Amino acid sequence: QPVLTQSSSASASLGSSVKLTCTLSSGHRSYIIAWHQQQPGKAPRYLMKLEGSGSYNKGSGVPDRFSGSSSGADRYLTISNLQSEDEADYYCETWDSRVFGGGTKLTVL
Amino acid sequence: EVQLVESGGGLVQPGGSLRLSCAASGFTFSSYNINWVRQAPGKGLEWVSYISSSSSTIYYADSVKGRFTISRDNAKNSLYLQMNSLRAEDTAVYYCAPTVTTIEYWGQGTLVTVSS
Numbered sequence: 001q002p003v004l005t006q007s008s009s010a011s012a013s014l015g016s017s018v019k020l021t022c023t024l025s026s027g028h029r030s031y032i033i034a035w036h037q038q039q040p041g042k043a044p045r046y047l048m049k050l051e052g053s054g055s056y057n058k059g060s061g062v063p064d065r066f067s068g069s070s071s072g073a074d075r076y077l078t079i080s081n082l083q084s085e086d087e088a089d090y091y092c093e094t095w096d097s098r099v100f101g102g103g104t105k106l107t108v109l
Numbered sequence: 110e111v112q113l114v115e116s117g118g119g120l121v122q123p124g125g126s127l128r129l130s131c132a133a134s135g136f137t138f139s140s141y142n143i144n145w146v147r148q149a150p151g152k153g154l155e156w157v158s159y160i161s162s163s164s165s166t167i168y169y170a171d172s173v174k175g176r177f178t179i180s181r182d183n184a185k186n187s188l189y190l191q192m193n194s195l196r197a198e199d200t201a202v203y204y205c206a207p208t209v210t211t212i213e214y215w216g217q218g219t220l221v222t223v224s225s
Binding site for chain 2: 032033034036038043044045046049059089091093094096097098099100101102103
């Protein structure tokens with residue numbers, strides 16, 4: 001089964017951009033993943049589904065500031081014009097949702 | 110609007126049982142595979158169990174295999190998780206999450222606390 005690897009933390013300044021990475025294990029580079037956001041004390045929220053080609057489909061109401069891209073086994077979530085409400089944990093998942101990354105805690109400075 | 114309402118959580122002693130329910134609306138429930146996903150306090154998301162749209166395929170995480178049973182009733186747009194022989198490490202918020210390759214919707218979750 002695939003394994004998803006995420007950095008445990010990231011930080012960026014208000015109004016800047018940040019790129020979070022989710023890396024698929026060897027032999028699973030073509031897998032589709034999803035990105036989810038979890039703000040403090042809230043349930044997770046679906047952000048987007050991201051293919052190996054870099055094509056992505058966002059969930060309803062997800063701001064244009066959120067975009068996805070891919071390179072090989074890496075799947076990226078880019079957040080532009082960072083807002084305070086973007087401070088959250090971000091998780092990637094795949095394989096019919098049976099595999100989750102460990103999550104990246106994003107701090108907005 | 111998609112709604113997922115989990116219920117049935119609560120405080121239970123080690124070795125006890127609980128039955129979680131998830132009531133779904135706003136989408137074609139019978140067309141979706143669905144997962145239970147949990148999150149222990151201060152920890153990340155952990156997959157628990159998967160059931161296909163027709164209930165023909167079911168999977169469990171090793172940590173719950175033999176103790177938990179997933180089921181669904183498409184006529185009632187409902188998903189269930191029967192949890193037996195509960196342990197302290199099962200303490201978590203439990204979410205039902207419909208999936209089409211990946212999760213597309215989340216409920217608000219129901220808290221299960223296993224403690225004496």
